[in-house]
Amino acid sequence: MKEGQCLCGAVTFRAECSTGINACHCIQCQRWTGGGPYLSVQVRNLEISGEERVLAYHASEWGERGVCGTCGSTLFWRMRGRDYSNVAVGLLNDQSGLRVTTEIFVDRRPDWMPPFEGAEQSTEAEEMAKMDAFLAGKKA
Ligand SMILES: [Zn+2]
Ligand SMILES: [Zn+2]
Numbered sequence: 001m002k003e004g005q006c007l008c009g010a011v012t013f014r015a016e017c018s019t020g021i022n023a024c025h026c027i028q029c030q031r032w033t034g035g036g037p038y039l040s041v042q043v044r045n046l047e048i049s050g051e052e053r054v055l056a057y058h059a060s061e062w063g064e065r066g067v068c069g070t071c072g073s074t075l076f077w078r079m080r081g082r083d084y085s086n087v088a089v090g091l092l093n094d095q096s097g098l099r100v101t102t103e104i105f106v107d108r109r110p111d112w113m114p115p116f117e118g119a120e121q122s123t124e125a126e127e128m129a130k131m132d133a134f135l136a137g138k139k140a
Helices: 027-033 124-139
Strands: 002-005 012-024 038-049 054-057 063-068 074-079 085-088 099-104 120-122
Touching (some): 012 085, 027 074
Parallel strands (some): 012 099, 099 120
Antiparallel strands (some): 002 012, 038 085, 054 063, 063 074
């Protein structure tokens, strides 16, 4: 279990975290973070305290983004119907032993930003195809 908190400390959490970091260069993440990518770890069994301070924003019908209503820290991104969330890696108290393993929406990465060496890469079209397959499975 790893622990973390937002900038002001109103929201703290514990969760089981992946050691791989995902870098998302999609336009929504760029705007959300104020200059992407959104760097996150996949977490399960997320226990949040201060949940009443979390503001949820739906940038799309399937996704939910949470921020701290007090300090504005980006907290998590999750998709309806999935049993995991993606939590911003910078919130973790201990970031040792982690590395960027996947980099998605690479065709949206701005020209001024270099790629992450050794990370698996996928484009927007590839990610949207995965999303469509997931949503089709949900409806079936
Ligand atoms: Zn906060
Ligand atoms: Zn994104």
